[in-house]
Amino acid sequence: MVSGASEQSGPPARPKLAVYKFSSCDGCQLSLLNLEDELLDLVEAVEIAYFLEARRRVLPPPYDIGLVEGSISTPEEAERIHQIRRDCKFLVAIGACATSGGLQALRNWADVREFTRAVYANPEYIRTLDTASPIAAYTFVDFELRGCPVNAQQLLELLTAVLMGREPKVPRHSVCLECKRRGLPCVLVSNGEPCLGPVTQAGCGALCPGCNRACYGCFGPMEQPNIRSLGRWFSERQERSPRTLKRLMRSYNGYLEPFKQEGDRYEQIEQGQE
Amino acid sequence: MNADDSVRQFLPKASLEALIAALRDQGYTVLGPRERDGVIALREVHAAADLAHGMHDEQAPGHYRLTADDDQLYFNYVLGADGPKRYLFPAQQRVVQLHVEGQRFVMDAASPAPPKLAFLGVRACELAAIAVQDRVFGADDPRTFRCEAELSYCETRRNAFFVAVNCTRPGGTCFCVSMGTGPKAERGYDLALTELRAGFVVEIGSERGREVAAQLPLRLPTEAELELADIKLAQARHSMGRTLQTDGLRTTLARNIEHPRWDQVAKRCLSCGNCTMVCPTCFCSTVVDSSALDGGSVTRTRLWESCFTHQFSYAHPGPVRHSIRGRYRQWLRHKLSTWWDQFGSSGCVGCGRCITWCPVGIDITEEACAIAATPSQSNSPFAEAWEGEGEAEAAGEVPR
Numbered sequence: 001m002v003s004g005a006s007e008q009s010g011p012p013a014r015p016k017l018a019v020y021k022f023s024s025c026d027g028c029q030l031s032l033l034n035l036e037d038e039l040l041d042l043v044e045a046v047e048i049a050y051f052l053e054a055r056r057r058v059l060p061p062p063y064d065i066g067l068v069e070g071s072i073s074t075p076e077e078a079e080r081i082h083q084i085r086r087d088c089k090f091l092v093a094i095g096a097c098a099t100s101g102g103l104q105a106l107r108n109w110a111d112v113r114e115f116t117r118a119v120y121a122n123p124e125y126i127r128t129l130d131t132a133s134p135i136a137a138y139t140f141v142d143f144e145l146r147g148c149p150v151n152a153q154q155l156l157e158l159l160t161a162v163l164m165g166r167e168p169k170v171p172r173h174s175v176c177l178e179c180k181r182r183g184l185p186c187v188l189v190s191n192g193e194p195c196l197g198p199v200t201q202a203g204c205g206a207l208c209p210g211c212n213r214a215c216y217g218c219f220g221p222m223e224q225p226n227i228r229s230l231g232r233w234f235s236e237r238q239e240r241s242p243r244t245l246k247r248l249m250r251s252y253n254g255y256l257e258p259f260k261q262e263g264d265r266y267e268q269i270e271q272g273q274e
Numbered sequence: 275m276n277a278d279d280s281v282r283q284f285l286p287k288a289s290l291e292a293l294i295a296a297l298r299d300q301g302y303t304v305l306g307p308r309e310r311d312g313v314i315a316l317r318e319v320h321a322a323a324d325l326a327h328g329m330h331d332e333q334a335p336g337h338y339r340l341t342a343d344d345d346q347l348y349f350n351y352v353l354g355a356d357g358p359k360r361y362l363f364p365a366q367q368r369v370v371q372l373h374v375e376g377q378r379f380v381m382d383a384a385s386p387a388p389p390k391l392a393f394l395g396v397r398a399c400e401l402a403a404i405a406v407q408d409r410v411f412g413a414d415d416p417r418t419f420r421c422e423a424e425l426s427y428c429e430t431r432r433n434a435f436f437v438a439v440n441c442t443r444p445g446g447t448c449f450c451v452s453m454g455t456g457p458k459a460e461r462g463y464d465l466a467l468t469e470l471r472a473g474f475v476v477e478i479g480s481e482r483g484r485e486v487a488a489q490l491p492l493r494l495p496t497e498a499e500l501e502l503a504d505i506k507l508a509q510a511r512h513s514m515g516r517t518l519q520t521d522g523l524r525t526t527l528a529r530n531i532e533h534p535r536w537d538q539v540a541k542r543c544l545s546c547g548n549c550t551m552v553c554p555t556c557f558c559s560t561v562v563d564s565s566a567l568d569g570g571s572v573t574r575t576r577l578w579e580s581c582f583t584h585q586f587s588y589a590h591p592g593p594v595r596h597s598i599r600g601r602y603r604q605w606l607r608h609k610l611s612t613w614w615d616q617f618g619s620s621g622c623v624g625c626g627r628c629i630t631w632c633p634v635g636i637d638i639t640e641e642a643c644a645i646a647a648t649p650s651q652s653n654s655p656f657a658e659a660w661e662g663e664g665e666a667e668a669a670g671e672v673p674r
C-alpha cells in the first residue's frame with residue numbers, strides 16, 4: 001500500500017469486501033458501521049462490494065474478504081453458506097452467533113417446534129433447523145472473531161492484518177488482564193459478583209467490569225479455561241445454585257466448548273438434586 | 275525510646291492539607307489513596323478531602339471489602355489492587371511510532387518529559403517493591419543498557435517523591451514482617467508518617483523531604499505521642515494477617531520441582547493472571563505492533579504481560595509452559611526462589627495482594643508452606659548444585 005508506483009496506471013484495484021448476515025441481530029455489522037473515525041479510511045482501503053445493511057449496490061463475486069455475521073439456523077442458510085465460501089478468498093466468522101451459534105443455540109437443548117407453536121399463529125410456515133450452529137460447523141472459516149457484538153477495534157485490526165497479509169493480533173488470555181491493566185476494581189473480589197472474566201477471552205477491553213458489572217462471557221472461553229475451579233468458588237463462596245451456574249454458562253456462547261460441557265454438567269447436578 | 279527521636283516531628287491532622295499543597299506547589303502531581311467503587315485506588319488528589327477517610331478494609335484470600343468506621347483516621351486501610359507500579363511502569367505505554375515519508379519510515383517525536391509524581395501514603399512493602407523493580411529496570415545502576423520503557427521507568431522514578439505511611443493496622447493478607455519489609459518504612463522515603471488521632475509523627479528521609487518539611491507547620495512531638503506511635507507499630511508487627519517461614523525456602527522450592535502440591539494448586543488456578551497484574555514486583559511486558567489501515571504509520575505499544583498466558587513462553591517450537599501447573603510453579607518459584615539467582619533478592623515483599631485479588635483465593639504463603647512441610651525427595655537434576663547454595667544461605671551469605 002505504501003508504494004506509489006502504480007499511480008501512473010490509475011488507482012490500484014482495491015480488495016473487495018463482502019459482509020453477510022445470517023441468523024443474528026445485526027449488532028456486529030453495526031460495530032463495523034460504528035467505526036466512524038476509520039470508516040473513510042476503510043472505504044479507501046477496500047471496495048465495499050456486498051454489504052446490504054450499508055448499501056444497495058452489489059458487485060459480482062469473487063470477493064477478497066468475506067465477513068459473516070449470524071448462526072446457521074434455517075435450511076436456506078445451510079445451503080447459502082457454501083456458495084459464500086466459494087465466493088470469498090478469506091472468510092471470517094464475526095460475533096458470538098457466527099462463532100458459537102449464539103443465543104439462538106439455546107434451542108439446541110429444547111424442542112424448537114414447541115417454540116414455534118407457542119410464538120406463531122401459523123407455525124407451519126416456519127422453516128427452521130432443530131439447531132443453531134456456528135459457521136465453522138458447515139464450512140471452513142479462515143478466522144473467527146469473538147464477541148457479542150465484536151469489538152470494533154478488533155474488527156479493524158483484523159481487516160488491517162488481512163490487507164497487509166499478516167496475522168491478526170487477537171489475544172486468547174483472560175479478560176482479567178485487560179481489567180487490571182485498566183485499573184478497574186474487581187467486582188468478583190470486592191463485590192462478590194459471579195464474574196466470568198477469569199475464564200473468558202479478552203478483546204472487549206473489560207467493558208462490563210468497567211461499568212461495575214460482572215463479565216458474562218460474551219467473548220467465549222479463553223485459552224485453557226479452568227471453569228470447574230471458578231464454578232466451585234461461585235458455589236462454595238458465593239452460594240450460587242447449580243441452576244444459576246448452568247445459566248451462567250449457557251448464554252451467548254453456551255453451545256461452545258468447554259462452556260457447553262460445564263453447562264451440561266451443572267444441569268446434571270441440578271437434576272440430581274431434584 | 276527511639277534513637278532518632280531528635281529528628282522526629284509532629285504534623286497536626288489539619289495540616290495534612292499543607293503537605294498536599296506544598297507538594298503541589300513544587301510541581302508534583304500528588305497521588306494518594308482514594309475510594310473508588312468500594313476499593314482503595316491510587317489516584318490524583320488535589321486536597322486532603324479527596325483521600326479515603328474514616329474507613330477500613332477487610333482482606334482475605336479472594337475477598338476485599340471496604341467499610342466505613344467511626345475512627346476518622348486517614349490511613350486505617352492498607353493496599354488496594356493498584357499501587358505506584360501503575361505510574362512508574364504504566365500498564366500501557368507507547369514505545370515508538372513511525373510514519374511513512376516517501377519511501378522510508380520516519381520516527382515521530384519522542385515521548386513527552388517524564389511526569390513529576392508525589393506518592394502519598396505508600397507503605398513499607400511498596401517501597402521495598404520499588405527497590406526490587408529498581409534492580410530489575412536498572413534504576414540503581416545507570417551504566418546498564420536500557421530500552422525505552424525502562425528509561426521511562428528510571429526517569430519517572432528519579433523524579434518521584436515518596437510520603438510513606440507506616441502501617442498501624444495491617445491487612446488480613448499482609449506478611450511483610452516475614453519478608454523483612456515492613457510494617458514500618460525504614461528506607462526509600464522522603465517523608466514518613468505514623469498516624470495518631472491528633473496528627474502524624476513525621477520522619478524525614480532525604481534532603482528533598484527536609485525541604486518540603488521546612489514548609490510545614492511542624493512542631494516537636496510530645497513524649498507520649500512518640501511512645502504511642504512506637505506502641506502502635508510494635509503492635510502492628512504482631513497482627514500480620516499471614517506469616518511465611520522463609521528459612522531454607524529458596525532451596526526447598528528449587529528442589530521440589532515435581533512435588534504433588536503443584537498438581538493440587540493447578541486444579542484451582544485459573545491462569546487468569548490477576549496475581550501478576552497486582553504484584554508490585556512483577557515486571558513482565560509484551561509489545562504489540564499495530565498499523566494504520568492505509569499502511570501509513572505503525573505504533574509499538576508496551577503492555578503489562580503475565581507468565582500465566584499461553585503466549586508468554588512462546589519460543590520457536592511453540593509455548594514452553596503448556597500446563598497451568600507449569601505456569602503456577604514458574605510464578606511461585608520465581609517469586610520466592612529463582613529471583614534470588616536473577617536479582618539477588620526475594621521477588622516477594624509480602625504485600626499480600628496476590629492473595630486478596632486471586633479470584634479463587636490461592637494463597638502464596640499456604641502453597642509455599644505446604645511444599646516446605648512435606649518436601650519430597652530431591653528430584654531436580656540441579657539438586658547437587660543447590661546443596662552448596664543452601665548452606666551458604668543458611669550461613670547468611672546469600673549468593674547472587
Ligand code: SF4
Pocket residue numbers: 175176177179180184185186187188189195196197198206209214215548633
Ligand atoms: S472484575 Fe472480572 S474480569 Fe475484572 S479482574 Fe475481576 S474477575 Fe477478572
Ligand code: SF4
Pocket residue numbers: 542543544545546547548549550582631632633634635636
Ligand atoms: S493464582 Fe489466582 S490470580 Fe494467579 S493465575 Fe491462578 S487463579 Fe489467577
Ligand code: SF4
Pocket residue numbers: 549552553554555556609621622623624625626627628629638
Ligand atoms: S508475590 Fe504476592 S505477596 Fe509477594 S509481593 Fe507479589 S503480590 Fe505481594
Ligand code: SF4
Pocket residue numbers: 352353397398399400441443444445448449450451455456457458624625626
Ligand atoms: S504488607 Fe506490611 S507494609 Fe505492606 S501494607 Fe501490609 S502491613 Fe503495611
